[in-house]
Structures are given as C-alpha cells and as structure tokens.
Amino acid sequence: MSQARRREFFSGIKDGIPIALGYLSVSFGFGITAVSNGLTIFAAVLISMTNLTSAGQVAGLTVIASNGGMIEMAVAQFVINLRYSLMSLSLSQKLDKGFTPLSRLAASFGITDEIFAVASGRSSDVSKHYMAGLISLPWVGWALGTFLGAAAGQILPEKLKAALGIAIYGMFVAIFVPAARKAIGVLIVVIIAVTASCCLKYIPLFSGISEGFAIIICTVLAAVIGAIFFPVKQEEGGTEE
Amino acid sequence: MTARLLIYIAVMAGVTYLVRMIPMMVFRRKIRSQFVQSFLYYVPYAVLGAMTIPAVFYATGNIVSAAVGLAAAFVLAFFGQSLIVVALTASGAAFIAELILGWIK
Numbered sequence: 385m386s387q388a389r390r391r392e393f394f395s396g397i398k399d400g401i402p403i404a405l406g407y408l409s410v411s412f413g414f415g416i417t418a419v420s421n422g423l424t425i426f427a428a429v430l431i432s433m434t435n436l437t438s439a440g441q442v443a444g445l446t447v448i449a450s451n452g453g454m455i456e457m458a459v460a461q462f463v464i465n466l467r468y469s470l471m472s473l474s475l476s477q478k479l480d481k482g483f484t485p486l487s488r489l490a491a492s493f494g495i496t497d498e499i500f501a502v503a504s505g506r507s508s509d510v511s512k513h514y515m516a517g518l519i520s521l522p523w524v525g526w527a528l529g530t531f532l533g534a535a536a537g538q539i540l541p542e543k544l545k546a547a548l549g550i551a552i553y554g555m556f557v558a559i560f561v562p563a564a565r566k567a568i569g570v571l572i573v574v575i576i577a578v579t580a581s582c583c584l585k586y587i588p589l590f591s592g593i594s595e596g597f598a599i600i601i602c603t604v605l606a607a608v609i610g611a612i613f614f615p616v617k618q619e620e621g622g623t624e625e
Numbered sequence: 626m627t628a629r630l631l632i633y634i635a636v637m638a639g640v641t642y643l644v645r646m647i648p649m650m651v652f653r654r655k656i657r658s659q660f661v662q663s664f665l666y667y668v669p670y671a672v673l674g675a676m677t678i679p680a681v682f683y684a685t686g687n688i689v690s691a692a693v694g695l696a697a698a699f700v701l702a703f704f705g706q707s708l709i710v711v712a713l714t715a716s717g718a719a720f721i722a723e724l725i726l727g728w729i730k
Contacts, residue, residue, distance in 0.1 A: 409708070413712060431637065464672050466668060470648075485650065493646070543727070547694070547723060550681060558707070559673055562702055577675040581675040586679075606667065606675070610663065
C-alpha cells in the first residue's frame, strides 16, 4: 500500500473504533438472545458475520424460532433492511473515482446505519481504502460481541441470563424513544407499530399470522401512515441506529 | 447445525446483501420521491417498536421483571442515555426485580 492509501485506510480504522465498541455491546445482547432461542454459538456468530444488522437479525431469530417459511424470512429481511437501499444509493454519490465495480460489491456489504452516517459525514468523497478501514473494526466487533454474548448465555446463571435477555430490547428502546421525543411523526409511527403488534399477538382472529409476517405488517402499516401524514424533508433519509 | 438452519441463514444474508448491493451497483442518482424517503425514514422506528412490544415482556421469562426492566429503559432513553447504558440498566433492573421476586416467593 502506498503512503496515501495507508493513511486513508487507517483514517477509516480510527473512525470505526467508536462504532466497533458500540457494536460489541449490541451484538452481545444478540448473542444471548440467539442461544436462548436454541441456536448454537457457531450459528449465532455465522449470522452476525454474514448479516451485520441488528433489527434484521433479531427478526430472523423470530422466524427461525417459530419455524417460519423461507418466503416469510426473505420478505421480512427485505422490508426491515430496505432502508439500506436508500443509504447505498446516497453513498454511491460520494464514492471517489478509485471505486471499481468490485470494490462497490465489497463496500456495499458493510452499509449499516452508523457506517453510513460516518461515511456520508465526511467532507470529501470517500476512497475504497477508507471504506475498507471503516468497515473492518465494526465487523470484527459485531462478530466478537455475538460470540461473547452467545458463550456467556451458555455459562451464566439462569437469573442473570434472563435479565440480560432484555438487553437487546433496551437498545431498541434507546433508539426509538429519543427519536420519538424529538419528532411527533416518529412518536405516532412507534405507537401505531406497537398497537398493531399487540393486536396481532393477542386478538385470536390474527393468531394464524406468523411472527415474522406480523413484524412486516406492523412495519409497513406504521411507516406508510407516517410517510403520508408526517412526510420528512429531503436528505433526512439516513437515520441513526 | 441442520440444513434448514443453514438455508435460513443463507436467505437472511442473501436478501440483506442484495438490498445493500443493488442500489450501489445500479443507481447513480438519488431517490427524489418524498413519500419513499419518508417511508424509509420511518421503517427502523416502526420495526423496533413492533419487535420490542409485546416481545420484551417474555424476554426474561417473568412479565414483572421484564416490565421493570422496560420501564427503566424508557426512563433512561427518554433522558438521552447511550445505548449501552440503557441496555445494561434495563438488565440490572430486571435482575434486581428477579431477586426480589425470588425472596417474596
């Protein structure tokens, strides 16, 4: 690597450190949730290494645990991760001339809310070496945290494990509560999603709907209503997670 | 690991990758539709809300300790604490509730 390329790479590594630390803790919760749903440590880590996304992976666990269909799995992942399309699209404008089709194929794997936010916050265009550095540590942190959580889930005492099972939901709350406090649209969307999710779970009429499809229905319903009644301004498509 | 689990993981990883990859390879311009932008903006919050409630009440195996943990998470999140602080406090509160419930029984 030339001097400039190395500098770009390590600049990305440096920017990735805080993301990696955050991922280490979020994926710890995922690891625990995964083994408590009956997955092995290896399966949990394999999911994290190949998916690199929190909400999609938890929804995936739900489908696996309820023995859902493959179409259900595919549609759930598509809807929940659809926001990455917007981020990829937006980031594709910011890639410098050194980006080959092959490096686009590689970099797109690492588009997450946080990585997108950092990359698009750069004042200049981003190089492939910068993106490689930026994605590396968060990916390692995500896989490592999953491994530690899954391993801990197998050795920790029952009460502590039970208490840690709530950690991933705590993180979800930490994402949507502050956003709902700031924007009325987000508040309404969350209330609709939660209400719909409770209706689908407790009203006997809907008992035939599997859990994966329930998440899809709630998400699309709430987000469509939000988009109709509380449209957001342009350029606000990227969100923090 | 069963073949079915491997297929689940392959479907998850494949769809998630395609969703990220195709726009970066194909499109070179931004989405202009305000409706689509707004929809995508709200999707994460809708997903997280729907996945959290009511599932969180069954996450600890005891509805009371789960409710205590969730309440703690709400309060800290409302006051803008970081992800890790909210998550660990929720777990801590649920753990203490489990211990107290154990003594009462």
